[in-house]
Amino acid sequence: MYIDAADAKYPHPRIRKMTRRLLLLSSSRDAAGVYLLHSASLITETLGESVERVLFIPYAGVTIAHSAYTAKAAIPFATLGYHLHSIADAPNPIDAVGNAQAIVVGGGNTFQLLASLYDNDLVRAIRDRVHAGAPYIGWSAGAVVTAPTIGTTNDMPIIAPASLRSLDLIPFQINAHFTDYQQPDHQGETRAERLEEYIAVNRATRVLGLREGSSLSIVDDEITLNGTFTAPVFAFGVQRLEYSAHDDISFLLREQRHAV
Secondary structure, eight states: OOOOGGGTTSOOOOOSSOOOEEEEESOSBOTTOOBSGGGHHHHHHHHOSSOOEEEEEOTTOSSSOHHHHHHHHHHHHHHTTOEEEEGGGOSOHHHHHHTOSOEEEOOSOHHHHHHHHHHTTOHHHHHHHHHTTOOEEEETHHHHTTSSBSTTOOSOOOSOOSOSBOOOSSSSEEEEEEOOOOOTTOOSOOHHHHHHHHHHHSTTOOEEEEETTOEEEEETTEEEEESSSOEEEEETTEEEEEEOTTSOOGGGGSOOOOOO
16 A cells, blocks of 8 residues: 655544544535535534634635635625634634634635645644534535545645645545536546546545535434435445435444555
8 A cells, every 4th residue: 555755744543432523515506506505404503503603714725715715605604693714814724723613624626725734734733623522514625635535536636735645534535526427428437437446446445425415414423414315335345335315324434444
C-alpha cells in the first residue's frame, strides 16, 4: 500500500470511541435547483436547538470568492435561524474551529479544500472539534472530505494537498454525485467501474455512492440514509449491494484499515 510522505507530519490515529453528529449531502441543490433548503429539516435536526452560529469553510470554492460563497450560503441558513460566518474572516482559523458551535463545509473542488485545510493546520482541529460534540454539515466536497481519504472524489487534482488523507470522521469512503448514467457511445469507464478499480487496490475499504438528493445522517455509531434513492456500497470480493432508507447501514461505521 502506498503511504503518503506527509503521514509522518500529519499522524492519523484511529479513534475507537467517537462522538459525532454529521449531515453529509451529495449536493447542495435538489433536482429543482433549490439551494440547501430542500434539506432544511435535516439541517435543523443536525444542529439542534442550542446552536445559533455556524462556522462556514468556503475553501472548496475555486471560481467563487470566499466572501461571495459565504454570502450565498448565509441566506438559507439565515432562513432557518442560524448566523453563518466565514473562517476566511477569522484572525486565527484554528481558534475559530476550536470555538465553533457547528462547522459547515461547502462543496467545490475536493483537492483545493483539503489543500487549504492542511495549509491552515485544520485537519486535526476539525476532527477534534467534531469529536468534542460540534455538529458538522458538509455537501459534495465537504461530505467527501469526512472520509479517511479523498481518493474517491470525482474532482480533478488541480492542486496537490500535503496528503490525500482527510478528516477521518467516518471509516468508509464516499463518492458524491454518484450516478449509473452512461452517455451513449461513451467508451470511457463508468463511475461504478472507477470505484471498482479503487477497491481493487484498497481491498479493506468500503465505498458508498451517494446519489443526488441523498444524504447521510450520522450520530455517534448510527447512520441513516436520507432520500428516496438507494445507495450502492462497493467492497472488494463482494457483489455491489444497494441500500435504501429503510435498511440498517450502521455496519459502515465499523473500523476499517486506512485507504489511500
